[in-house]
Amino acid sequence: MTFETSLIDSALRNWRSNVDRADKLFGNLSQEQLLQEVAPGKNRLIYLWGHLTAFNDALIPLLGFGSRIRPELDLMFVSNPDRTVTTILSGGELKIIWQETSQILWTGFSKLSVADWLLKHGAVSEEDFLREPHRNRFTVLLARTTHIAYHLGQAKLSERVQT
Amino acid sequence: MTFETSLIDSALRNWRSNVDRADKLFGNLSQEQLLQEVAPGKNRLIYLWGHLTAFNDALIPLLGFGSRIRPELDLMFVSNPDRTVTTILSGGELKIIWQETSQILWTGFSKLSVADWLLKHGAVSEEDFLREPHRNRFTVLLARTTHIAYHLGQAKLSERVQT
Numbered sequence: 221m222t223f224e225t226s227l228i229d230s231a232l233r234n235w236r237s238n239v240d241r242a243d244k245l246f247g248n249l250s251q252e253q254l255l256q257e258v259a260p261g262k263n264r265l266i267y268l269w270g271h272l273t274a275f276n277d278a279l280i281p282l283l284g285f286g287s288r289i290r291p292e293l294d295l296m297f298v299s300n301p302d303r304t305v306t307t308i309l310s311g312g313e314l315k316i317i318w319q320e321t322s323q324i325l326w327t328g329f330s331k332l333s334v335a336d337w338l339l340k341h342g343a344v345s346e347e348d349f350l351r352e353p354h355r356n357r358f359t360v361l362l363a364r365t366t367h368i369a370y371h372l373g374q375a376k377l378s379e380r381v382q383t
Numbered sequence: 384m385t386f387e388t389s390l391i392d393s394a395l396r397n398w399r400s401n402v403d404r405a406d407k408l409f410g411n412l413s414q415e416q417l418l419q420e421v422a423p424g425k426n427r428l429i430y431l432w433g434h435l436t437a438f439n440d441a442l443i444p445l446l447g448f449g450s451r452i453r454p455e456l457d458l459m460f461v462s463n464p465d466r467t468v469t470t471i472l473s474g475g476e477l478k479i480i481w482q483e484t485s486q487i488l489w490t491g492f493s494k495l496s497v498a499d500w501l502l503k504h505g506a507v508s509e510e511d512f513l514r515e516p517h518r519n520r521f522t523v524l525l526a527r528t529t530h531i532a533y534h535l536g537q538a539k540l541s542e543r544v545q546t
Contacts, residue, residue: 221516223497227390230522238529259422259540334386353384359393362525366401369529370536377422377537 224334231361232329238368239322242272245375247315254311258378263302265378266311268371270297273314276321279364282342283357285328290317332357387497394524395492401531402485405435408538410478417474421541426465428541431534432477433460439484442527445505446520448491453480495520 221229246254246269254266263271274293280286296308309317337358340349349355384392409417409432417429426434437456443449459471472480500521503512512518 223501224386224390226501226516226519227387227394227497227521230517230519230525231390231394233517233522234525234529259425262422262540334390338386338389353389354393354396356389356393358390359396362393362397362528365525366397366529366532369532373533373536374540377425377540 222334228334228337228358231358231365235329235361235365236326238365238372239276241372242269242368243318243322245372246311247318249311251311256378258374263374265375266308266314267297267302268375269311269314269318270309272368272371273318273321274298275364275367276318276325279360280321280324280328282360283325283328283332284339284342285324289320289324293317329361337361385497391497391500391521394521394528398492398524398528399489401528401535402439404535405432405531406481406485408535409474410481412474414474419541421537426537428538429471429474429477430460430465431538432474432481433472435531435534436477436481436484437461438527438530439481439488442523443484443487443491445523446488446491446495447502447505448487452483452487456480492524500524 246265249265251266254269255264257264258268270293274290274297277288277290277293280288293309296305338353338356340346340355341357341360344352344355409428412428414429417432418427420427421431433456437453437460440451440453440456443451456472459468501516501519503509503518504520504523507515507518
């Protein structure tokens with residue numbers, strides 16, 4: 221490996237490790253367990269899982285890998301707070317989407333060259349990117365990895381998910 | 384910037400962003416607020432802050448930047464659970480150590496070359512590193528960034544820290 225590919229390899233390992241943790245933590249819970257709140261009055265586990273799934277799905281176009289597969293996740297798990305949308309997906313449905321988006325992203329990651337990783341992501345204009353070249357795909361990968369970890373920490377607080 | 388330094392720059396920005404969030408979140412709370420639990424029966428905010436401070440301090444020797452400045456933090460915030468050690472540091476004391484360790488780490492980071500980042504960290508043997516070259520300093524930086532985010536997510540659950 222070159223220096224560049226070693227650095228990218230580290231970031232991909234960290235991504236994978238957090239995705240796998242989420243997969244294990246949420247994927248092994250029953251629907252009843254997923255409907256528990258992480259703490260009294262706080263988000264339910266299913267909301268956090270749907271939220272992370274929506275963010276993974278949104279990464280697909282942001283990194284230039286194609287179209288989202290389930291844009292309707294945003295209304296259920298991002299733009300509206302938990303318990304305000306009456307019909308949301310079940311844990312079983314989220315599990316399938318989580319694994320599908322994870323696979324699409326992993327395939328996309330593996331095709332990017334070092335130079336590709338440093339190209340702008342989909343939500344920044346050419347003009348802004350000239351001024352702020354750190355708004356690249358690699359930065360997005362790192363930020364989304366910490367986003368998963370942030371909510372994993374919350375999900376682990378629920379007594380029902382002690383592992 | 385070269386490809387390598389751009390990749391490292393992204394990781395350092397992500398580290399800094401999470402350290403700054405922790406600084407703002409914990410550093411603005413009163414001692415009374417810090418003694419609140421993040422959720423009923425869970426760790427208190429002061430424990431999470433001490434825990435992150437102990438981990439930052441331990442990063443100093445792990446990355447080869449020198450000796451720890453406060454190794455006694457481990458007994459209070461790492462090796463023993465919350466509320467089992469009678470005398471722990473106050474928020475005011477933690478704030479000073481947090482800022483001091485953050486400064487030492489930042490100075491150390493800025494002196495590392497690309498090749499340095501890919502050297503083994505202090506807790507892996509030469510022999511193991513030959514087999515597992517991903518156990519390098521850059522990987523540690525990424526893992527510790529997600530560790531901060533993990534506990535930030537928990538700390539944000541406390542109603543007393545709504546910002």
